[in-house]
């Protein structure tokens with residue numbers, strides 16, 4: 286582990302040509318090249334802000350592996366999170382990713398380490414050899430996140446490193462002030478709010494889990510049994526990348542006794558609807574019927590907090 290509290294070490298592993306260097310270049314420099322230059326090894330760094338904290342990420346790029354490659358033992362031990370990449374258009378690279386994971390566990394001599402499965406080249410829809418569902422199931426078995434990226438199009442690359450930082454925090458035992466799930470809500474928000482809009486992305490299961498933790502935190506910090514909440518599943522346009530089903534989110538909302546609205550900010554789906562529902566909930570929290578969304582009076586202002 287590195288010395289500074291906010292340094293995080295990431296190693297990117299996986300088969301030859303799956304796009305390890307491209308994902309790193311997209312993230313650290315915002316660049317992408319179609320030209321293929323095999324990597325021997327490389328070291329990159331970038332600062333990232335996650336949950337209002339700035340982390341220094343050190344990212345080691347590696348030479349592409351196959352079934353029989355040995356891992357560089359210098360990586361084991363000092364690494365907070367392993368990104369194990371494959372390309373979704375190459376089934377063999379998916380098998381290699383699983384072998385690489387075994388080798389990490391074997392060399393580290395533990396049952397689990399911080400890792401993320403990364404399915405790159407998701408832009409190559411017609412050439413797909415590995416389905417999202419299949420990898421999600423494997424990731425669930427491994428107990429690690431799965432993130433599908435395209436370094437060519439920049440899809441989910443920022444998100445990948447957000448997730449990596451969070452997993453890294455967890456592998457360090459997550460001192461409470463560094464963990465998303467355990468971070469405290471800003472107390473200025475609690476008490477004055479009529480409605481909390483708690484959002485997650487339907488293509489990112491961890492954000493769904495975090496939404497549930499946020500709700501618990503709100504109840505804990507407000508010290509009441511129920512508050513006005515609207516649960517929002519955003520990015521509903523990403524149909525092929527879905528990790529959270531509508532049914533599942535609806536069931537959770539029913540359990541919470543709050544509405545569930547599925548939105549796409551990109552395509553403008555249900556955005557109006559979301560704010561109408563929020564106003565209904567806000568009215569209800571103020572003791573109203575919950576059906577009245579009209580009001581032209583200054584006292585009808587609602588405080589809505591989106592998290």
Ligand SMILES: Nc1nc2c(ncn2[C@@H]2O[C@H](COP(=O)(O)OP(=O)(O)OP(=O)(O)O)[C@@H](O)[C@H]2O)c(=O)[nH]1
Pocket residue numbers: 299300301302303304305306307308318319320321322323324325347348349350405406407408409434435436437438
């Ligand atoms: N379509 C598509 N091509 C990609 C993507 N990412 C990388 N590539 C291409 O795949 C090739 C290999 O990319 P690299 O980033 O060099 O792959 P690598 O895993 O670092 O390769 P090694 O270092 O040899 O293991 C290059 O020609 C890239 O342009 C992607 O998201 N989509």
Ligand SMILES: [Mg+2]
Pocket residue numbers: 305306307322323324346347348349
């Ligand atoms: Mg490379």
